[in-house]
Amino acid sequence: MPDPFHILIAEDEVLAAMALEDFLSFKGFRVTVAANGVEALERYASERVHALVTDLRMPRMDGQTLIREIRERDAALPVVVMTGYLTQDSDLTHERWKPLEIFSKPVNPRTICNTLNRMLGLPQEV
């Protein structure tokens, strides 16, 4: 059995992060949780990460900045954004951030999981 894909979750809401971690682990991913952008960037720097799932509003470093930093290092890393609301002036919908998918909270973990599968080239669950 190959090593599972490593998903980095950046989410300051501990309970949400825990639930998502639990769900994705249950679905066969290896999951690391970071409470903010700075921590996520540190984790990214220290381990190989196959995809990022991030909140936008976080203390210390927000999701937008985190994505910008990540894109400078890896233009192709799949990114899934979970957000309470997307401000109108956000340019995250722009092509240059792709591969990137945006979901509004509350998110469906199955959708997140399916999206990750698709972005990582894994078979879709039904």
Place this chain on the structure above:
Amino acid sequence: MAVGLEEFLDTGGFVPHGVCLLWRPDILMLHVASDVLIGLSYFSIPVALTYFVIRRRDVAFGWMALLFALFIIACGTTHFLSIWTLWTPDYVLEGLVKLVTAFASLATAAALWWLMPRLLALPSPRELEASNRALALEVATRREMEARYSSFFNNLGEALFIVQVLPDGDFAYEAINPALARIGGLDPEQLRDRRVRDAVAPELADLVIPRYTACRDSGETIDYEETLDMPAGQRVFHTMLVPVKDAAGRVIQILGSGRDVTERKRLQEEVVQTSKLATLGTLAAGMAHEMSQPLNVIRLWTENTLTRLHENLLDPARAERALKLVIEQTDRMGKLIDHVRTFGRRDGGGMRAFHPAHCVESAVELVRHQYALEDIEIVEHAGLAQLPVTGRPLELEQVILNLFSNARDAIVARRASGEAAGRIMVAVSDDPDRQSVVIQVTDDGGGIDPSVLPQIFDPFFTTKEVGKGSGLGLSIGYGIIDGMGGRIEARNVELESGSRGVRFTITLPSQPVSSSDREFSHA
């Protein structure tokens, strides 16, 4: 040398006076004609005088005129006797009449001199005419004033009324103006001189009599706001009662005026509401985030549980934990919803006693997370704050939220200019000496330009760029704090960290504020 009366009256030895005139008919005629004319004239004068005195009953010193009359009749009689003695030598009689005349003349002359100062003091007709003219002018002026005042009274839109304080201390309406009659659906004629309790509906009497009593007993002008049920619906009046006192200082009358401030109140409330909505608008973004968080947790945990259930991998302990989490999250959402609901409510509820520390806590709770996301820390210094204040808790919370929001904006602007900032300090403490509670909100956002510091509480004054601030926040806040009998001040401070910022200090009195005090502080 006693002479008998008979002897005294005996004229046998005298000759008539005509003998002296040698009975010359021309001389006799001259004397007779002159004396007759003089006598008749003299007799007519007292008639005229008496007639004058009788007709002019108001004439001063009328008895003097009668004395003159007596004196002149006596004079006239002496002249007729002069004619008589031409032919009949009744010189004794003539002498006696002259004696009477002498006394009358003496009395008249004496009385005249005695009266002289007072006669001189009598106004002359010219003086009387002048004073009459002045009086007429005065009367005309007063009539004009009265007309002006009565037109004031009758045409002013303000409700005016005069209440009489009866000897037993009760109140009766003396007059009400047409404006009051119109607003109140009252008939001025029916109300006149009727006791207040009998004149108006019992509910209205119960409302106004305590006010009249307060004015009567204090002897001072009082003013207050009252909400009265009028035929045109519920109206809010700003009423002022002015006591009128007699020489002994007893209040005998109360002058009242009532301005219908219903519309003004509504506009004020609307402005407060608008600002509340504006504050709410800035909070809405944060609120969306706050709401999405628990919702997200709920969704994730239920999906987790459902997936495990489908796979037959759900143990009861895990299910229980998930459900408890869900319940906690719904509680969290419920609290948020309550908060938004009460915040948006139009009527902030009545004035009541409350602890301002709760409002501060509540405001901090509302924005702490949102501000933390922007790296703004809210530091609370909870001192000993136990004194209650009077007002509407939600309004105070709105003021504090507005201060937080301004502090946040200052911090963001400070950072944009490359300086470090990000702390909002809030402190609540009692000032037992002054029986007041002090709330301080301090930021490290760089401070306010001292030249604009005096203006910051002015309506529509804003330092923010166009579209960023309405300029109403602080002025509304000022009104709210003022309405609670307190004050709000701002000054620039140097912080221990070396940075600079603004400190807003709200001081609220701890004793209940009366409506009249509040109105005065607004004036």
